[in-house]
Amino acid sequence: MKHQISIIIPTLNEADNIGNLLEYLLKNTSKENIADIIVVDGGSKDDTQNIISKFKKVSFQNSKKGRAKQMNLGAENTTGNILYFLHADSLPPKNFDTDIINQIKNSNQAGCFIMRFNSNHWWLKLAGQLTRLPFKSCRGGDQSLFITKSLFNTIGGFNENFKIYEDNDLIGKLYACKQFVVIQKWLTTSPRRYNTNGIWRLQFHYWAIHLKKWLGASPEKLNQYYLKHVKC
Numbered sequence: 001m002k003h004q005i006s007i008i009i010p011t012l013n014e015a016d017n018i019g020n021l022l023e024y025l026l027k028n029t030s031k032e033n034i035a036d037i038i039v040v041d042g043g044s045k046d047d048t049q050n051i052i053s054k055f056k057k058v059s060f061q062n063s064k065k066g067r068a069k070q071m072n073l074g075a076e077n078t079t080g081n082i083l084y085f086l087h088a089d090s091l092p093p094k095n096f097d098t099d100i101i102n103q104i105k106n107s108n109q110a111g112c113f114i115m116r117f118n119s120n121h122w123w124l125k126l127a128g129q130l131t132r133l134p135f136k137s138c139r140g141g142d143q144s145l146f147i148t149k150s151l152f153n154t155i156g157g158f159n160e161n162f163k164i165y166e167d168n169d170l171i172g173k174l175y176a177c178k179q180f181v182v183i184q185k186w187l188t189t190s191p192r193r194y195n196t197n198g199i200w201r202l203q204f205h206y207w208a209i210h211l212k213k214w215l216g217a218s219p220e221k222l223n224q225y226y227l228k229h230v231k232c
C-alpha cells in the first residue's frame with residue numbers, strides 16, 4: 001500500500017507565520033510523500049488568507065472558528081491515508097514526512113515529534129526536554145500529531161465541544177488504545193504565548209487547566225477559564 005500524508009494547518013490571524021511555514025514544507029518534503037497541504041482558516045482579520053493564496057500547491061478552506069472544527073473539516077477533504085496536524089508557528093524536523101511514513105509502516109498508527117521552543121529560557125528548555133518522555137502528561141498539540149485516517153475516523157476525530165484542549169483530548173484517546181509513538185526528532189515552535197502572558201503566569205494556568213480537566217471540568221468550563229486568564 002502506498003502511504004501519503006495530508007498536512008492540515010488550522011489558522012487564525014497567522015500572517016506572521018503561515019508564509020514561512022508553507023515555504024518550509026514545500027522545500028523539505030518529497031512530492032511522492034505528500035498528498036496535499038490544506039490550510040483551514042477560522043476567520044482571520046489580518047493578511048493570512050492573502051498570503052495563503054500565493055501558494056498554488058496549497059489548498060485553502062474557510063471554517064467556523066475553533067481548532068477542533070477547523071481540523072475536522074480539513075480532515076474530511078484530504079486524499080492521503082495519513083493525517084498530519086500542524087500548528088502555523090511550528091516547524092517539523094527535516095524529512096519529517098519520511099519519518100512519519102516509516103512509523104506507519106512499522107504499525108504505529110499515531111504519534112508526534114519531540115518539541116523545543118525557540119527560546120533560551122531555562123524553563124522552556126526543560127519543558128522541551130520533557131517531551132522526550134513517553135508519558136501522556138508530556139504531550140500537547142504544539143508537538144504536531146500524525147494519525148492514520150482510518151484510526152482518526154474510528155475514534156471520531158476531534159471533539160468539537162473543546163475550544164481549547166482538543167489536542168490533549170484526542171491524544172488521551174490514542175493513549176487509551178495504545179496507539180502513540182514519540183519520534184525523537186526536534187520540532188521547533190514559537191514561545192509567543194509565553195512571551196505575551198509571562199512564562200510562570202501562563203505555566204500556572206496551563207497546569208490549572210490540566211487539573212480542572214482531571215477533576216471533571218466540562219469543555220465549556222475549560223474554555224471560560226482560558227478566556228478569563230490567558231491573553232491570545
